[in-house]
Structures are given as structure tokens and as C-alpha cells.
Amino acid sequence: IMSLLRQWSSRVFSVELDARSAPFYFAIQESHRGEEVPRLFRNVQKYERCYSVFVCSGDRIQRAKFYWELKDKLQRALPPQCDFLPMSSFLPNVKHSLMKGYFVKDTSECSSSTERVLSDFIQNDPVLVCSYLRGEDGRLWTQRLRSHAESREVGMSQEHYVVPSEAPDYHPSTLNLINSDVFYSFEEAYKVLEKCGDIIPESTAVLGLVGQRPQARHKPDCPVIVIEGLDATGKTTLTESLRDALGATLLRSPPQCLSPWRARFDQEPPLIRRAFYALGNYITAEQIGQEAMQTPVIVDRFWHSTAAYAIATAVNGPVCNLPSEGSEVYCWPGDLLQPSLVVLLTLDPEERRRRLRARGQDKTEEEQELDHNQIFRLRVEEAYQRISGPACVTVDASPSADQVLQQVLLLIRGKCHL
Ligand SMILES: Nc1ncnc2c1ncn2[C@@H]1O[C@H](COP(=O)(O)OP(=O)(O)O)[C@@H](O)[C@H]1O
Ligand SMILES: Nc1ccn([C@H]2C[C@H](O)[C@@H](COP(=O)(O)OP(=O)(O)O)O2)c(=O)n1
Known part of the structure; x- marks a missing residue:
């Protein structure tokens, strides 16, 4: 002081x-x-x-x-x-x-x-x-x-x-994004949850699932394809179809084993909440490493989501307030498995709202804010597109589910030789 x-x-x-x-x-x-x-x-x-x-x-x-x-x-x-x-x-x-x-x-x-x-x-x-x-x-x-x-x-x-x-x-x-909102290594995210042990007892259980450190990063044998996008852009629909079409394994981040604690960490300030999601990616990476020895792997959300939502929440105001393109803030963590392809589904706001209503599900608070706050949604989408190493390939998700599937299969075949 x-x-x-x-x-x-x-x-x-x-x-x-x-x-x-x-x-x-x-x-x-x-x-x-x-x-x-x-x-x-x-x-x-x-x-x-x-x-x-x-x-x-x-x-x-x-x-x-x-x-x-x-x-x-x-x-x-x-x-x-x-x-x-x-x-x-x-x-x-x-x-x-x-x-x-x-x-x-x-x-x-x-x-x-x-x-x-x-x-x-x-x-x-x-x-x-x-x-x-x-x-x-x-x-x-x-x-x-x-x-x-x-x-x-x-x-x-x-x-x-x-x-x-x-x-x-x-x-x-x-100014404070790095290692407060977005984490660039397993260690940095782990340290945050470790320090929370006495105020949030659930942290200990989460750390127990995470293990000690990620295995050395190696290139998976089979293709790993991540599907990203705002809620209701069609990720679930597409990832399930891809699984069936390619005989692939479907995984998600945060992984299933963290679901009992997700709501708990969603109530916490960004430092703690984002560290929780960051660790979720390392658990999913571990699972990807295992599965990709045998089959292609499709992943519903991964590090792009973690970083894009974190940056777009931490930075207020119009898109021009975001760190500029090429900033270190958008770099992929050096110790996190890199997918072979990342697809970003985009949808115009009106159609996205129609699909949300049609689904009629409860939305997370953050997703409600996306509805109310057009500028926040623009920041998330822009941050998604600025992330590099791997960068995402944008796909218009407004055609029919089958057309979107065919388009993404083409991309996968071009990129991953499947
Ligand atoms: N290409 C599409 N065209 C029209 N409706 C779609 C399409 N893809 C998904 N939907 C519908 O939109 C809603 C949201 O899709 P979903 O796959 O659950 O999105 P997400 O997993 O991204 O939240 C669902 O009701 C789904 O049936
Ligand atoms: N790998 C991930 C996945 C989600 N998140 C965060 C980012 C947002 O705060 C929420 C969005 O999750 P939400 O449950 O709304 O998304 P889905 O309905 O699963 O598509 O989760 C993340 O940080 N990292």
C-alpha cells in the first residue's frame, strides 16, 4: 500500500x-x-x-x-x-x-x-x-x-x-489480463485454485481431478477438431453429427467430471472462475491425448472459448477497446495440446435468438447478457477471431444442419486428410 x-x-x-x-x-x-x-x-x-x-x-x-x-x-x-x-x-x-x-x-x-x-x-x-x-x-x-x-x-x-x-x-x-483473466500455463491456473483452498473448499476436489501437471505435449496420432461459437450457434448438433460421420470420439470442455462444480465457480470473481475453466481445458487435453491414439476426436468448446469470453468480459466498451490483433493476449498456451483444426460457427444475432427461443432452455447469466448486450457479443466474436496458434476457421452456421455438416466435413478433409 x-x-x-x-x-x-x-x-x-x-x-x-x-x-x-x-x-x-x-x-x-x-x-x-x-x-x-x-x-x-x-x-x-x-x-x-x-x-x-x-x-x-x-x-x-x-x-x-x-x-x-x-x-x-x-x-x-x-x-x-x-x-x-x-x-x-x-x-x-x-x-x-x-x-x-x-x-x-x-x-x-x-x-x-x-x-x-x-x-x-x-x-x-x-x-x-x-x-x-x-x-x-x-x-x-x-x-x-x-x-x-x-x-x-x-x-x-x-x-x-x-x-x-x-x-x-x-x-x-x-493491463491486468495476463494470468488474471487468461492463463497461459497450467501452473498459473493451478496456483490460483491452490490459494483458494481455504475459502472455496471445492477447489481441493477440482485440483484432485486435475492431477499434478500436464503430460509433455505431443502431437496426437489422429485429427483433433474443435468446434467453437456462441451458445445456440449449433455446436451440439454439429459435434454429434461429426462424431457419427467420422466414427470419432466426442469430448467437451469443461469436461463432464467438472460439472458438479461449474455452478459454484461461475459465482466467483473472474480470477477464480477463469482459472477453473483453464484447468478444465487441461483435463480435456489429457482425455484428447488418450482418445486420439485410436480415433479422431471432436471437441465441443476449448481454449478459444475460455480466452475469448474472459477477454470480452474483462474489457468493457466497444470492440476497439480490445487488445489489438497480434497481441500476446491472443497466443495459445505453450503447454496446451494444439488441435488440428478449430471451426468457429457464426450466426446473425436474430437467427441465434430464434434458435435460443426454440430451444427454450435456461441460459447462463453470461448468455443472457449476450442477449442484452450486443456489444459484449461483438467483443466475444472478435476475440475468437484474433486468437492464434491455431487460429479458427469461420463457418456460417445459418444454412441447414446438414449443409453446415457437409461444409465442415469438407474443411476437415482438406486439412486433416481424413
Ligand atoms: N443448422 C441449423 N439450422 C437450424 N437450426 C439449428 C441448426 N443447428 C442447430 N439448430 C438448432 O438450434 C438450437 C441450438 O443448437 P445447439 O446445437 O444446441 O447449439 P449449441 O450447442 O451451440 O448451444 C437447437 O434447437 C438446434 O436444434
Ligand atoms: N472451454 C470453455 C468452455 C466454456 N467456457 C465458459 C465461457 C462462458 O463463460 C461459458 C459459456 O458456456 P455455456 O454453458 O453458455 O455454453 P454452452 O451452452 O455449453 O455452449 O463457459 C470457458 O471458459 N471455457
Whole structure:
């Protein structure tokens, strides 16, 4: 926390207004050089007060857990007139420098209850709280940092001016992706679940199924074909037909043996949830290695799904916020079995919705969000297509099931000499 406070004034702050617009960026500095007030603050009404709350200490599991619960905690404790916007603090373009929090706009008539709640948070929780204060002339804004450690930190109780800042080259939410949202080795994912043992007892059972480390990666004897795509694009239909047409073995990721724990890990923050899915791929890889000694193997979802959903969830806003094409974020893990072919089924949103309705099944929360949030769906699809080593081959899934099957069989025969 001390080193964090030392570099506080080099940090940039961003506040997300909604999924479609660019965030507001601002910085803080000791003296004012006549800069304009950032737009975020120009919109603040006279009677509103603003704060930000960041999670600042604990190990990374504790920080992830605390941030995951923070909005609910704040919402329960603060007056109902408070609005919350997702906020970040980061060192521009410096990996792993992202801290997450919330920007709170308080429109209640009296500030005392909000102040009391925030003081309690500062005393009892691993948070840093900033208050934003409007200067006498109504134009300048200052940020005052308050934390449990403040009394011990010289200089941090002083106020800093809030000034506009340019958008960084990399969207802040891309800074912490590696080994927090997407895992590039068995070891990194394993470590996360190992550290969760005391707070999530189910982790131990999962680690028991995973084994110690993946077998040395060797090229399977028979072709391994992965089918990817959003929910209801026709993966189940196609993978079952491929199994029958090729006399293949059908596997899926996460594997069947993890299904008792999937719902449990779906409730956890991304760090833990994504580590669970990453380990699922290594279990499936083990099964693929076994089966592909005898028959071709068809796999329903694999690493493309794990990485694409993780990246698209971690990065907010329009597709241009994603890490650019060619970024290391899209590279296949060095220790994970590589399929011979990955097919991505795509479908226009209207037809996908029709198939979802026709199936009439319950959807995962994330899939419901896909329905509501067109931009999220676009991010997932774009991330799918940026992953390399192996890259996916896109197939339009709107023709009849048999036509899609024939098209994919052609691809397989071309690529895998079956
Ligand atoms: N090519 C297709 N044309 C029309 N309907 C399809 C096609 N493929 C699948 N379906 C139907 O769409 C729904 C979703 O397909 P499914 O294979 O379960 O998708 P997923 O496994 O990707 O979620 C099912 O009701 C299925 O019968
Ligand atoms: N190999 C996999 C498979 C799924 N996931 C994650 C990605 C999404 O959060 C969900 C999507 O799973 P969902 O159950 O909706 O998909 P299906 O209905 O099985 O097609 O699972 C993953 O991370 N890695």
C-alpha cells in the first residue's frame, strides 16, 4: 500500500459512463496550471458529491473477492441516492498496474450519512477512498485521498487538482489480463485454485481431478477438431453429427467430471472462475491425448472459448477497446495440446435468438447478457477471431444442419486428410 501511495500522483483515473462511450480519463497534480475541468466533473450538479472507492490491499485472491463484493456492499450501506460507475486507476501502459473501484455520485440532501459509511469502510476494509471537492469559484476540483495508512504517509493528506488526461494507448482493463483473466500455463491456473483452498473448499476436489501437471505435449496420432461459437450457434448438433460421420470420439470442455462444480465457480470473481475453466481445458487435453491414439476426436468448446469470453468480459466498451490483433493476449498456451483444426460457427444475432427461443432452455447469466448486450457479443466474436496458434476457421452456421455438416466435413478433409 505504501508504494501504491507513493506513485498515486502518477496514476490516471478512468470512469466508465456506459458500454458504448469512451471512458472519462483524468489525472491529479499538485498545482493548477489553468487546465479545464474534466468533462466528468463539469456535469456534476451543485448539490452532488463525488467519491471514489478502490480496493487496495490483500493478496490477489482477497482483492479479487473483495472487489467482486464491493458494489453490493456499498449499495447496501450507502443512501439510495448514490449512483455507482465502474472506475479504474492505473499507470498508463504499465502492465499489472490496474486497480479497480467505483466512482460514487451522491445526490442525497445531506452528506453526513455517506461520509459516515465511507469512514467505516476506510477503518475496516482494504479500501482507499477519494473525495472530490469543488473549489470556491465552482470551477476547480480537488481530489483528497483517504486510507487507513494515511496518517503514516507524509504528504498524502494534501489535496491534488483534478485535470483532464489523454486516453492511454492501451485500454486500462487490458493491463491486468495476463494470468488474471487468461492463463497461459497450467501452473498459473493451478496456483490460483491452490490459494483458494481455504475459502472455496471445492477447489481441493477440482485440483484432485486435475492431477499434478500436464503430460509433455505431443502431437496426437489422429485429427483433433474443435468446434467453437456462441451458445445456440449449433455446436451440439454439429459435434454429434461429426462424431457419427467420422466414427470419432466426442469430448467437451469443461469436461463432464467438472460439472458438479461449474455452478459454484461461475459465482466467483473472474480470477477464480477463469482459472477453473483453464484447468478444465487441461483435463480435456489429457482425455484428447488418450482418445486420439485410436480415433479422431471432436471437441465441443476449448481454449478459444475460455480466452475469448474472459477477454470480452474483462474489457468493457466497444470492440476497439480490445487488445489489438497480434497481441500476446491472443497466443495459445505453450503447454496446451494444439488441435488440428478449430471451426468457429457464426450466426446473425436474430437467427441465434430464434434458435435460443426454440430451444427454450435456461441460459447462463453470461448468455443472457449476450442477449442484452450486443456489444459484449461483438467483443466475444472478435476475440475468437484474433486468437492464434491455431487460429479458427469461420463457418456460417445459418444454412441447414446438414449443409453446415457437409461444409465442415469438407474443411476437415482438406486439412486433416481424413
Ligand atoms: N443448422 C441449423 N439450422 C437450424 N437450426 C439449428 C441448426 N443447428 C442447430 N439448430 C438448432 O438450434 C438450437 C441450438 O443448437 P445447439 O446445437 O444446441 O447449439 P449449441 O450447442 O451451440 O448451444 C437447437 O434447437 C438446434 O436444434
Ligand atoms: N472451454 C470453455 C468452455 C466454456 N467456457 C465458459 C465461457 C462462458 O463463460 C461459458 C459459456 O458456456 P455455456 O454453458 O453458455 O455454453 P454452452 O451452452 O455449453 O455452449 O463457459 C470457458 O471458459 N471455457
